Amino acid sequence: MGEYPVYDDGVYDAFDVRDERFRAYSEAIAGAAAGRVVLDIGTGRDALWAVAAARAGAAHVYAVERQPDAAAQARRTVSGLGGRVTVIEGLSTAVDLPTRAGVCVSEIVGNIASAEGAVTVLADARQRLCTTDCLWIPFRVQTWAAAVSLPAGGRLLASESLPYVEKVFAAVGRPFDLRLCLGGPAADLVISSAAPVESLVFDHRRPPPDADGTATARLTVDVDSARMTGLLLWSRIAVSSAASSREIDSLTGDTRGWAPVYVPLDPTEIRSGDHLEVTFHRRTSDDGIHPDYHVSVLAPSVEEPLVWSSPHHGGVFHESALHRELFPS
Numbered sequence: 524m525g526e527y528p529v530y531d532d533g534v535y536d537a538f539d540v541r542d543e544r545f546r547a548y549s550e551a552i553a554g555a556a557a558g559r560v561v562l563d564i565g566t567g568r569d570a571l572w573a574v575a576a577a578r579a580g581a582a583h584v585y586a587v588e589r590q591p592d593a594a595a596q597a598r599r600t601v602s603g604l605g606g607r608v609t610v611i612e613g614l615s616t617a618v619d620l621p622t623r624a625g626v627c628v629s630e631i632v633g634n635i636a637s638a639e640g641a642v643t644v645l646a647d648a649r650q651r652l653c654t655t656d657c658l659w660i661p662f663r664v665q666t667w668a669a670a671v672s673l674p675a676g677g678r679l680l681a682s683e684s685l686p687y688v689e690k691v692f693a694a695v696g697r698p699f700d701l702r703l704c705l706g707g708p709a710a711d712l713v714i715s716s717a718a719p720v721e722s723l724v725f726d727h728r729r730p731p732p733d734a735d736g737t738a739t740a741r742l743t744v745d746v747d748s749a750r751m752t753g754l755l756l757w758s759r760i761a762v763s764s765a766a767s768s769r770e771i772d773s774l775t776g777d778t779r780g781w782a783p784v785y786v787p788l789d790p791t792e793i794r795s796g797d798h799l800e801v802t803f804h805r806r807t808s809d810d811g812i813h814p815d816y817h818v819s820v821l822a823p824s825v826e827e828p829l830v831w832s833s834p835h836h837g838g839v840f841h842e843s844a845l846h847r848e849l850f851p852s
């Protein structure tokens with residue numbers, strides 16, 4: 524959902540939960556904000572990180588939010604903080620600040636880490652809105668991949684997701700094979716080793732991550748034999764570079780902020796010790812912010828690579844058997 528402007532109270536309520544995501548961000552902000560100008564990109568309805576930064580003694584906080592209703596509510600939320608937080612409505616890529624920020628906080632990390640546009644949005648902030656020695660929260664986001672076997676049957680769209688599916692189709696202008704996340708204990712379905720296919724580090728001492736990129740990963744099957752039905756892609760978030768900071772793993776972690784993306788592939792028999800070569804392409808889409816993805820997988824039992832394409836602005840509808848099953852009409 525985060526790729527599309529479909530946030531509502533139900534989503535913002537989920538972000539308010541005092542979970543691993545909340546604790547990691549709160550600790551990182553408490554350690555970085557004092558005395559500095561802070562930019563909070565995508566402050567959301569409750570301006571969580573802007574309030575945390577002001578309470579931690581930030582010199583000033585600029586909180587930018589693209590959704591007008593959320594920006595208006597955020598402005599009400601920060602009104603009791605003595606003018607130390609300025610809420611700016613708009614896309615961060617289209618606003619200017621009166622002064623550059625020394626800390627940039629954002630939580631525009633997708634279920635595929637780059638999917639909400641973090642690479643392009645934070646590159647723009649680095650160039651125009653932040654100081655050259657800016658501290659970045661989060662510090663590193665990654666996408667990991669592993670092979671999975673999803674049992675046939677019993678697969679349903681979660682009923683609470685249906686209004687958002689409609690909104691995503693409306694945002695794109697038509698139905699398409701949208702990215703799907705697995706609920707439930709997805710880690711139990713994994714049948715191979717796991718490896719990163721994206722690793723995006725935000726650090727003033729290094730060049731910014733490239734907007735477009737290709738990575739390959741080698742996975743080793745670690746069950747006797749199985750029917751591989753697809754891959755899981757999930758994010759890992761190192762909120763701060765401090766040694767004490769724990770990395771959030773969205774596959775196993777205690778957070779509702781993210782869920783693993785299921786990549787359906789043509790089912791393929793695989794055996795223990797087989798190597799799978801995963802190639803992951805990220806390319807900025809036609810909106811200049813959100814990436815399109817293309818994944819291909821080579822397995823010993825297939826001659827042609829198994830492929831998955833997931834453009835940001837849709838692509839086709841009903842191409843995958845899973846989408847035909849879940850969206851019968």
Ligand SMILES: C[S@@+](CC[C@H](N)C(=O)[O-])C[C@H]1O[C@@H](n2cnc3c(N)ncnc32)[C@H](O)[C@@H]1O
Nearest residue numbers: 538565566567587588589590613614615630644
């Ligand atoms: C995942 S929510 C996070 C909200 C809050 N910061 C938190 O972590 O709970 C992402 C928010 O960023 C906003 N957003 C995404 N990209 C943005 C951008 N480039 N400029 C301003 N707002 C953005 C969305 O509308 C949404 O409110």
